[in-house]
Amino acid sequence: MTKLALAINQKRCIGCQACAEACKMENNVGMGMLWTRTLTEGSDVMDAAVGEFPNLRMDYLPLGCQHCENPACQKVCPTGATYKDEMGRVEIDYDKCIGCRMCMAACPYNVRVFNWTEPVHDPETGYGDATVPVRHKGVMEKCTLCKQRTDNGQKPMCVVCCPTHARVFGDLDDPNSEISRLKRERTVRILLEEMGTEPQVFYFV
Amino acid sequence: MSGMKSSHASLTRRTFVKGAVAAGALGVAAGGMATTANWLAPAQAVAEPEDKVTYMCHQFHCLSGCCLKCTTRDGRLVKIEPNDACEERDQRICVRGLSEVQHVYANDRLQTPLKRVGERGEGKFEAISWDEAIKTVADAIKESQKKYGEQSVFYRKCTEPSVAHGVEWLVQLLRAESGGNWGLDRGHTNGLVPAVGYYAHLYSRSIWEWPQASTILMVGHNICESGMTYAQCMFDAQEAGAKVIVVDPRYSVTAAKADQWIPINPGTDPALMLGMLAVIVEKGWYDEDFAKANTSFPFLVERKSGKIFADEKAPLETPHLITGDTVYTAYVYDTKTKSAKHYDDKEAKAALEGSWTLDGKEVVTEFTLLKEWIAKNGYSAAWASEITGIDEQVIIDLADQYANGGPAYIDFGLGGPDKYYNADVDGHAMGILTALTGNYGKPGTGLGFFGGIEPTAASGLGAWALPEEFHYGDTGLAMYELPDMKDCPIHCAITFGDAFTLEAANANKFLEWVKTLDFFAIADIYHSSVIDYADIVMPACTKFECPEEIYHIRETGMGYVSLATKTIDPLFESKTDLEIERLIAAEFGLDKYMPQSYEEYADALLKDSPYTKEQLLANQGVIRIPGMETLPDGRGDQVYPTPSTKFEVYYENLLEQGHAFPVYDPPIESDPNNEKFAEYPLQFMQGKSRFRIHAYFSASTWLQEFIGPCVNISPADAAARGIKTGDDMHVFNDRGEFIAKALVNPGIKEGTLFMFETTYNTYYKDGFLQNVTNDAHNQRCYEMRHGPQILYNDTLVQVEKA
Known part of the structure; x- marks a missing residue:
């Protein structure tokens, strides 16, 4: 079996949003609809430190679909549009999506984005990989782990374009993969572990 | 995890009212000009277009020069990624490069003459x-x-x-x-050229040697937001055990990633360097062997005139790097024969310290003169603490770590302290620190600007020559x-x-x-x-x-x-x-x-x-480029491109200025002791943003989702003026004014402001950043390689809610 996953080194993350823009570009994500974005932990705005001068912290948390083993979004999807695929990814069948947004409410990570209107692309002609499906008004979308790339043995675009190599992509079912080793050997952080969603995305420093 | 509760305020699409109006006005005046929408509309329906891949080297202005692979479809740019023909570590891109997919088509493009x-x-x-x-x-x-x-x-x-x-x-x-x-980026270099030669900021060893260091002291360099593709070298070094210490008035991204952050009063960096210098000399933490062998510290100086005591019958091949005057062979005091010998006399055992009477003149080594200089000017950790606002013990510990902790770098950026009146003093003081501790010309050591301009082997590319008359x-x-x-x-x-x-x-x-x-x-x-x-x-x-x-x-x-x-x-x-x-x-x-x-x-x-x-x-x-397989061994031979071929620490040509050794000067404007301070009590600094190269990329709608003109202000200063994040803020001084959004940021020291470098003026409600910046010149710098620099950060302002 294959269980594709992503490990993110928070020490190496400089909050630059290259992952957000690489993803937007590759997947033809519309304006204002990022599939992954980097939050400044503890702050409502980007790049504001937390604490009192000079005792401060500024930690970045890149956040996209966690590709959970036990996805809350999938459980509530009434049509089966959201599914866990054979590679271990959480995917959306856009043709089956009826836009009920139950998944959006269920996802504890708030990483799903909905096409409230026809998506706006700038430039209008769009961008990214030619095989990425077009999404229209009324359809939910989110990180696919660059399905079109990972199906072909390539790394997701966020991993390729991270300037500090903070992202490690691999197969958790392969015990010899770097990502399996990281999960075994490092202290890892799982977001909202208590929710029981069992994310396949994990963080380390 | 409060950061996850709502989407970021800054992720909502900003509207730039003035920008839209200005672009509209241009469109009307120009009459019938194509809009991006028209331009981009396909002329007719065509069969499934094919992807075409091309390659190019992108921006040179951020100094990264990433090699990119570009995909076009139907003649339009649709994808940019690193060029995978480069070595793996050089397959790089950043958020700016990625945004070009939209930026090249931006509405701000000039379309017709x-x-x-x-x-x-x-x-x-x-x-x-x-x-x-x-x-x-x-x-x-x-x-x-x-x-x-x-x-x-x-x-x-x-x-x-x-x-x-x-x-x-x-x-x-x-x-x-x-x-x-x-006038740009050569403030520190001005103070370093006589010591180590032209292009003093470009240390001739690679940033890929950083993991061999014990200490990397970064001053005015925010590598995690400027040359982002080189930030990996900093993390590699940290993972290999190096301690990264960042000196910055602001809690920058690099400060947040460092092992230690030392907040400093803006523009007082030379005082920190002189304080460290005083500690290292006082405690005897210098590298005596290095100082004797590779620097001008043993050279003799005539006490009365301050001139180097030299043999005027023995001119050196290389003239003075600044004045172009002939330089003569300096004497050192040979402890074996108890007499003056040429500094390059292989038999001589040069004294590092002492004063003697030779030829009826009182002479003294440069090192002894430096000691006296420190005492005369009262430089010490306590003195530096007073000026910089850094705890005295922190300065002593920093000097200890730098001098005794093993191989060390001082990495200075081209911004920050480089853009104050006293940048030359800072450069000279950093040079002396380096020479005293022997942190030059060896793996894991160095002084200069890193992360952008790597030392490369000669490419062998030719040039296009014009006839001499041009x-x-x-x-x-x-x-x-x-x-x-x-x-x-x-x-x-x-x-x-x-x-x-x-x-x-x-x-x-x-x-x-x-x-x-x-x-x-x-x-x-x-x-x-x-x-x-x-x-x-x-x-x-x-x-x-x-x-x-x-x-x-x-x-x-x-x-x-x-x-x-x-x-x-x-x-x-x-x-x-x-x-x-x-x-x-x-x-x-x-x-x-x-x-x-x-x-x-x-x-x-x-x-x-x-x-x-x-x-x-x-x-x-x-x-x-051939020869790039191994890292360059810059200055490994300890031969410097100076007249003496040594690391020269004493600047005879600045005797009249009183700067033969560095003398602390406060910033010319951004100083609480300045009389302007009563009216304009905020020290205004600017620096690099990850989302722009200077003003370039301002037109990117993708990046506008993250950034617009905004000024970072401390919670205390904001509260005192009734300012909240997102408010329009009026920034002004006697030179001009502008309006930008406020970002209340606890990472900003009270009494200071920080803004990312300017963006096109059309994106401001009124004015733009450059209206307030300081155009004073440091006259002393006319005696230096690069002349007076522009003092962008040496600026005081006042702000109020707009």
Whole structure:
């Protein structure tokens, strides 16, 4: 079996949003609809430190679909549009999506984005990989782990374009993969572990 | 996890009301010009388009020069990723490079040549033909040359609308002025050149050696937000056990990632360096063997005159690096024979310390003089603590770590403390620290700017030669001096890119000068801040657009030769810089001296090189420069390009200035002791953003989702003025004003403000950053390699809620 996953080194993350823009570009994500974005932990705005001068912290948390083993979004999807695929990814069948947004409410990570209107692309002609499906008004979308790339043995675009190599992509079912080793050997952080969603995305420093 | 509760406020799409209005006005005035939407609409339905892949070297202005792989579909740029023909560590891109997918098509693109129809600064234009634009420009140049002479024409080519960075023809063909001293990024270098040679900021060893260091002291360098693709080297070093220490008034991203952050009062960095120096000398933490063998510390100085005690019958081969005067062989005191010997006498055992009477003159070693100097000026950790606001023990510990902790770097950025009145003092003091501790010319040690300009082996690329009769104007006038001149000899200006608001401070004053010019034409890609002041505007191509298949050739900062091919056709009516220069040159019959095409230029450079066009094209446009397989052993031989070939610490040429050794000077304006402080009590600093290179990328709607003009303010200063995050804030001083959004940030020290470098003025509600910056000059720097620098950060302001 294959269980594709992503490990993110928070020490190496400089909050630059290259992952957000690489993803937007590759997947033809519309304006204002990022599939992954980097939050400044503890702050409502980007790049504001937390604490009192000079005792401060500024930690970045890149956040996209966690590709959970036990996805809350999938459980509530009434049509089966959201599914866990054979590679271990959480995917959306856009043709089956009826836009009920139950998944959006269920996802504890708030990483799903909905096409409230026809998506706006700038430039209008769009961008990214030619095989990425077009999404229209009324359809939910989110990180696919660059399905079109990972199906072909390539790394997701966020991993390729991270300037500090903070992202490690691999197969958790392969015990010899770097990502399996990281999960075994490092202290890892799982977001909202208590929710029981069992994310396949994990963080380390 | 409060950060996850809501989407970021800054992720909502910002609207730039003024920007939209200004762009609209331009559109109306120009009449019937294509909008991006029209331009991009497919002419007709076509069959499934095929992807085409091309390769190019991207920005040189951030100094990264990433080699990119670009995908086009139906003639339009749709994807950019790292060029996978480079070595794995050099397969790089950042958020700016990625955003080009939209940025090249941005609404701010200049679309057609324009002629000004309103007042200068008003922004009223009408569209004209290229023929009319070129003829108008050429006629204006001819008229100025006739009326005032060749040197009345100023010509400056900035980086963005210039694909072959550093390559320009017309300025020399016209023998125009291009400005002498540049005034940017050489503040520290000014204070270092006499010590280690020209290009003192470019240490000749690689940043890839950082993991061999124990300590990396970063001052004024925010590598995690500027040269982001090099930040990996910092993390590699930390993972290998190096301690990264960041000195910055602000809690920057790099400060947050460091092992230690030392907040410092803005502009007081030289006091920290002098304090560390005092500690190291007092505690005896210096490397005596290194100082004796490789520096000028044992050289003798005549106490009375302060001049180096030298043998005037023994001139050295290399003249003084600044004055050009002959330098003579210095004496050292030989402890074996108890007499003066030439410093390079292999038999002599030079004393590091002491004073003697020789030839009836009292002489003293430079090291002893330094000790006395420190005592005379009262430099100590306690003194430095008072000025910098850093705890005395922190300064002592920092000196200990730097001197005794193992191999160490001082990495200074090109911003921050480099842009204060006392930057030369800072550079000189850092040089002395380095020389005292022997942290130079060995792996894991060094001093300079890292992360951008890697030392590369000679590429072997040729050059395009012009006949000798063509050369730059030679009056040596610095551009930033022009508004201060009584009878300014410049009457006609041509710039590629916005030199006038980016490469000068105090924009109100500078633009008043621009208004006095008989003629000003600009070639630019976007509607930058200065466009509205131009008489003729010429739309330039980006580095992606070219009418021919072969495009720019260059060495990249990472050690490759890159030959770019066309990614897309020129958008709108834009032309490449080579085309524009050729068209103007043709009006003078001078185009025959220029390459006819980028391909001819590439052929000329490749002719006697180790590469061929075919090899480059077959290898995705890149070939590793031979000799780059191993890291360079810069200064490993401890031979310096100075007259003595030693690391020279004592600057005899600055005796009259009182700066033979560095003397602390406070910032000229940004100082609480300044009388202006009562009225303008906030120290205003600017620096790099990850989302722009200076103002470039301002037009990117993708990046606008993250950033607009905003000023970071401390919670205390904001509260005192009733300011909240997102409020409009009026920033002002006696030079000018602007309005920008407030970001209340606990990472900002009370009494200071921080703003990312300027963006196009159309994105502000009113004014723009450069209206408040300081245009004072440090006269002392006229005695230095690079002259006075622009003091962008040496600025006081007041703010209020707008």
